[in-house]
Amino acid sequence: MNLLPSILLNDFKENIDFSPVKSMNNLAEEDIDLDYFEFYNSVSSVYSSRIEGENIELDSYLKHKFQHVEFLPDLTKRVDDLFDAYLFIKNNKLNLSNFFNVHQILSKNILPENQRGRVRNNLMSVINEKGKIVYVAVNQFQVTVELEKLFSDIEYLLRTEITETEIFYYAAFIHLAFAKIHPMNDGNGRSARLLEKWFLLEKLGINAFAIPLEKNYYKNISDYYFNLQIVGLEYSELDYSKALPFLLMTVNSLKNPI
Numbered sequence: 001m002n003l004l005p006s007i008l009l010n011d012f013k014e015n016i017d018f019s020p021v022k023s024m025n026n027l028a029e030e031d032i033d034l035d036y037f038e039f040y041n042s043v044s045s046v047y048s049s050r051i052e053g054e055n056i057e058l059d060s061y062l063k064h065k066f067q068h069v070e071f072l073p074d075l076t077k078r079v080d081d082l083f084d085a086y087l088f089i090k091n092n093k094l095n096l097s098n099f100f101n102v103h104q105i106l107s108k109n110i111l112p113e114n115q116r117g118r119v120r121n122n123l124m125s126v127i128n129e130k131g132k133i134v135y136v137a138v139n140q141f142q143v144t145v146e147l148e149k150l151f152s153d154i155e156y157l158l159r160t161e162i163t164e165t166e167i168f169y170y171a172a173f174i175h176l177a178f179a180k181i182h183p184m185n186d187g188n189g190r191s192a193r194l195l196e197k198w199f200l201l202e203k204l205g206i207n208a209f210a211i212p213l214e215k216n217y218y219k220n221i222s223d224y225y226f227n228l229q230i231v232g233l234e235y236s237e238l239d240y241s242k243a244l245p246f247l248l249m250t251v252n253s254l255k256n257p258i
Helices: 008-016 020-028 036-051 058-066 072-091 094-104 143-158 164-181 188-204 207-210 213-219 221-229 242-257
Strands: 125-127 133-136
Touching: 008 164, 008 242, 020 164, 020 207, 020 242, 036 058, 036 072, 036 188, 036 207, 036 213, 058 072, 072 094, 072 188, 072 207, 094 143, 094 188, 133 221, 143 164, 143 188, 164 188, 164 242, 188 207, 188 213, 213 221, 213 242, 221 242
Parallel strands: none
Antiparallel strands: 125 133
16 A cells, blocks of 8 residues: 555554454444434534634534524534534545545635635645644645545555454554645644544444544543654654554544543
8 A cells, every 4th residue: 555554553453452343332332312423423523623623512512403502603613514524424435536525514614615625735834832833744746646645545445354453543544644644725633533434434334423533532632642743743754653652542442432
């Protein structure tokens, strides 16, 4: 494959002493008083949005979705867009064309129309709250090529039978590789987490919506950013041999669900 190496797969497997799919199914079978898909979709949308700085609480958003409580549009509109994006992946195959479609949905209230679902044509760096550059993404001349490489790997994995452990390994690696390409002008974090969920959904079925990956990343946000950053400051110098802590975050969240 092009961008999703197996170099850490054995180390990954050695760290998994339980069945993540069994844990996923147990979560999905828990009794809830709300629509299964809409509840877990709301959880994913809220926590993925909170990572990006949105202020809405899960309780408020559930009231908004299920009890039709009205809030100011600025509080809910970007979360609503992400909710619609998760609805899209429920009903559509994971491929590059559909990714561009889903990015148009999730960036509806983030980017101007002419930038939604379109690869950036400018340099891109990630700057932290202190104004320090923490990552420099692939340049604008290579970004489309790298994104196409990633989706070529994804399509190969989707048509190949792999074990449940390998499914979680590659799902997390898709998230990491996409985040490092950083191909869009905005919405990259939301998209990366959604792609991880989408791959799990394609491989494991509807119960994958119960996997609390977005909530886990939010609850462990310092580790999330640290683990993203330790693989390298620049795209051309990434060292994926350091990626194991990041790759284990989602699967370990199923061992001890939050």
